[in-house]
Amino acid sequence: xxxxxxxxxxxxxxxxxxxxxxxxxxxxxxxxxxxxxxxxxxxxxxxxxxxxxxxxxxxxxxxxxxxxxxxxxxxxxxxxxxxxxxxxxxxxxxxxxxxxxxxxxxxxxxxxxxxxxxxxxxxxxxxxxxxxxxxxxxxxxxxxxxxxxxxxxxxxxxxxxxxxxxxxxxxxxxxxxxxxxxxxxxxxxxxxxxxxx
Amino acid sequence: xxxxxxxxxxxxxxxxxxxxxxxxxxxxxxxxxxxxxxxxxxxxxxxxxxxxxxxxxxxxxxxxxxxxxxxxxxxxxxxxxxxxxxxxxxxxxxx
Numbered sequence: 001x002x003x004x005x006x007x008x009x010x011x012x013x014x015x016x017x018x019x020x021x022x023x024x025x026x027x028x029x030x031x032x033x034x035x036x037x038x039x040x041x042x043x044x045x046x047x048x049x050x051x052x053x054x055x056x057x058x059x060x061x062x063x064x065x066x067x068x069x070x071x072x073x074x075x076x077x078x079x080x081x082x083x084x085x086x087x088x089x090x091x092x093x094x095x096x097x098x099x100x101x102x103x104x105x106x107x108x109x110x111x112x113x114x115x116x117x118x119x120x121x122x123x124x125x126x127x128x129x130x131x132x133x134x135x136x137x138x139x140x141x142x143x144x145x146x147x148x149x150x151x152x153x154x155x156x157x158x159x160x161x162x163x164x165x166x167x168x169x170x171x172x173x174x175x176x177x178x179x180x181x182x183x184x185x186x187x188x189x190x191x192x193x194x195x196x197x
Numbered sequence: 198x199x200x201x202x203x204x205x206x207x208x209x210x211x212x213x214x215x216x217x218x219x220x221x222x223x224x225x226x227x228x229x230x231x232x233x234x235x236x237x238x239x240x241x242x243x244x245x246x247x248x249x250x251x252x253x254x255x256x257x258x259x260x261x262x263x264x265x266x267x268x269x270x271x272x273x274x275x276x277x278x279x280x281x282x283x284x285x286x287x288x289x290x291x292x
Contacts, residue, residue, distance in 0.1 A: 006209060008202070008288035014209060015282065018216035021232055087228050089221040089267075 025086060026094065027195065028142060030188030032075055037181025039071045044173040051170075068109060075101075093141045104134040124169035128158030128176045135180050144191070147184040154180030201284045203277055205250045210235050211243045215270065215278050218253060223269035244268055252277055 006014065079098075082088070108127055116123050132155035139148030154176045161172040206212050213233045217224055224232075230240055247253040252274030256267045270278070 006207060006212070008285045011202075011207065011212060012282075012285050012289065014212055015216045018213045018232070019220050022217050022220045025228075025232070087225065087231065089224040089228055091221045095222075 024195065026088065026091060027192055028144075028188060029192040030185040032078065033147070033181050033185035033188060035074070036071060037177045037185055039067055040177035041174050041182065043067055044170045044177070048170045048174075065113075068112075072105060072109075096141050097138050100134045100137055104130060121166045121169075122162070124166075124172055125158045125161040128154055128161060128172065131176070132158055132180060135184075139184070144184070144188055146187040150180040150184035201287070203281050203284075205246065205252060206277060206281045208243070210239060211247055212281075214240070214243060214247065214268070215252065215274060218268060218270040219275070219278055223256075223267045226266040226268070229268065247274070250277075 088094075108130060111119065111123070111127065111130075119126060132151045135151030135154060136148055137151075139145070139151050157172055157176045157179070161169055164172070206215060210233060213235075214229055217229060217232055221228075226237075226240065229244075230237055233240065244253065244255060248255050250273075251271055254269050254271055256269070258265050258267070
């Protein structure tokens with residue numbers, strides 16, 4: 001592969017192609033985004049159902065305490081395995097997405113488990129706004145518009161939740177999960193598959 | 198004809214390696230080989246030339262008892278790459 005008589009056009013094309021090829025290996029398939037969207041949707045949907053059936057106090061903690069940490073463990077194993085399998089080096093974007101993901105995830109869990117009483121009615125809106133911020137940053141970093149727009153919509157839902165009764169916050173969370181995570185995740189997965197056919 | 202173009206970078210494989218290193222923090226030998234699809238021996242020679250020019254830094258370690266060579270671009274390498282691209286553009290669009 002060592003041709004020394006490259007024309008300027010060939011050189012520029014080679015640079016572009018190599019950078020594109022390198023970037024392709026880092027592309028996200030949306031798996032983790034869909035997973036967290038579904039987890040969030042399931043937890044709040046079940047809470048909603050349990051509250052209707054009067055079983056809320058019995059099952060709320062079980063769902064939240066089991067499902068979210070399980071999701072975190074799965075995400076950690078999946079990311080590690082993926083990096084090892086694809087032999088991926090670190091990049092600035094990878095570090096931004098990774099740090100944002102775990103730092104925000106950890107803080108949201110702490111807020112939800114330890115400070116829900118102090119935050120009161122503001123818990124769901126703050127949860128949605130903080131999650132939206134990380135989605136916006138990740139969407140902008142990986143240059144994927146649907147994720148960026150999904151984050152903005154989740155942000156608006158979070159702000160809007162301040163104006164509605166706490167009884168409907170579960171619905172806000174479900175809607176946030178749908179527009180901010182599930183739909184952009186599916187679109188990202190589709191784009192990834194199209195690219196790798 | 199292309200006097201201003203850095204001869205170290207004006208080679209297909211070396212340019213590919215440097216382009217990869219401009220995208221990542223550091224890359225191991227296998228990643229470079231998989232991305233460029235070039236022969237291991239050829240990659241080694243070109244990395245050595247880039248190292249001699251101080252465009253890249255090579256780190257040799259062990260990972261799970263196997264040798265692991267990681268390569269990263271230096272400040273000098275980044276500057277050389279940026280100058281190379283600027284000069285390329287001048288050739289393509291002389292105005």
